[in-house]
Amino acid sequence: MYEKILSVAGLSPKEAEIYEILLNIGQAEASEIFKQTTYKRGLLYKILEQLIEKGLIVKIEKPRKPAVFRVEHPNKITEMLDLQAQKVTYYKKSIEDLMPQLISNYNLAFHKPGIRFFEGKEGVRRVLDDTLTAKETIYTYVDMEAIVEHINDINKAYVKKREKLDIKKKGIVLDSPFTRKLLKNYHTSVTDTRFMDHTKYSFSSIMQIYDDRVAYISLSEDSFTSIIIQDKNIYQMHKQIFEFNWQNAKTYEELTPLSKAQ
Numbered sequence: 541m542y543e544k545i546l547s548v549a550g551l552s553p554k555e556a557e558i559y560e561i562l563l564n565i566g567q568a569e570a571s572e573i574f575k576q577t578t579y580k581r582g583l584l585y586k587i588l589e590q591l592i593e594k595g596l597i598v599k600i601e602k603p604r605k606p607a608v609f610r611v612e613h614p615n616k617i618t619e620m621l622d623l624q625a626q627k628v629t630y631y632k633k634s635i636e637d638l639m640p641q642l643i644s645n646y647n648l649a650f651h652k653p654g655i656r657f658f659e660g661k662e663g664v665r666r667v668l669d670d671t672l673t674a675k676e677t678i679y680t681y682v683d684m685e686a687i688v689e690h691i692n693d694i695n696k697a698y699v700k701k702r703e704k705l706d707i708k709k710k711g712i713v714l715d716s717p718f719t720r721k722l723l724k725n726y727h728t729s730v731t732d733t734r735f736m737d738h739t740k741y742s743f744s745s746i747m748q749i750y751d752d753r754v755a756y757i758s759l760s761e762d763s764f765t766s767i768i769i770q771d772k773n774i775y776q777m778h779k780q781i782f783e784f785n786w787q788n789a790k791t792y793e794e795l796t797p798l799s800k801a802q
Contacts, residue, residue: 549620550594554579558587559596559611567600567610594620654770659763664691667755667766668698671748677708679749679782683759684719686744690759703730712782712789714738720795734789749778 546556561576562568574584588609591597596616600608643654658666671678687695702709708730713719715735723733746757752775758765 546617549617550624551596552590554583554587555590555594558584559591562591562597562609562611563614567608569606569608571606573609596620654768656768656770658766658768661691661694661764663766664757664764665694665698667748667757667768668694670753670768671750671755672698672701672705672707674707674750676750677710679779679786680709680711681743681745681747681782682711682713683744683746684713684722685716686759687746688718688722690761690764699727699731703727706730708732710734710782710786712736712785714741714743715790715795720792724792734786734791735795736785736789747778749775749782751775754778 543553543556543560546559547553551559558573558577561573565572570581570584570588573588574581577584579587588597588599592599594616595612597609597611600610602608643656658664709732711731711733713723713733713735715738719735726733744759746755746759748755748757752772753768753770754774755768756766
């Protein structure tokens, strides 16, 4: 009678049937329950053990007497439903977090650019962590002042992981006294830096180019937006543009002194 409702709570049809039998009689030995079912003894004992694991019945054992199975208060069903609801909420959140990757894989399967979009500082972490899977040298454009201002702690943790994994990076940065001082001895074992004239070019964001992907992180006072585009053609175009700019950017040794106005 209650099979459909009990199945929503997570019981199988067989478990619901045995539970309902015990609900009607309160408690009984296995032999008594056996008389009211068409199941073999081995299967009945298995179902009873499953109901015990779910907390719906208890097994009472006494010396030299057969065990008695007693039904617990029906409130246990509500507790099971609450647990199911918690699981649904958890898995829904997990699927939502995974959805950008699933959509990306779907798009790639149909030869469309795979695009993943993230918001907030957690999104910044996820994009940076993705670069830690790089099989090649990462090419990047960076505004170091924006990084220090907005995500300094995140970047410090990231660069330590990158150094530990020995993932190399070539970075083009905006030239300024602040950036020169910061990058003079900046993780030089894994980071090669060149400078662009900040009076001609300006940006407050990050671009990273690696493994058929281009990742963008936009940094501002009130929002953090991060995007990963996975597409071979887009990747190749940005990689070649970077290599051209790299050749024209200045090494630390080639820099000329900045004026006080700068």
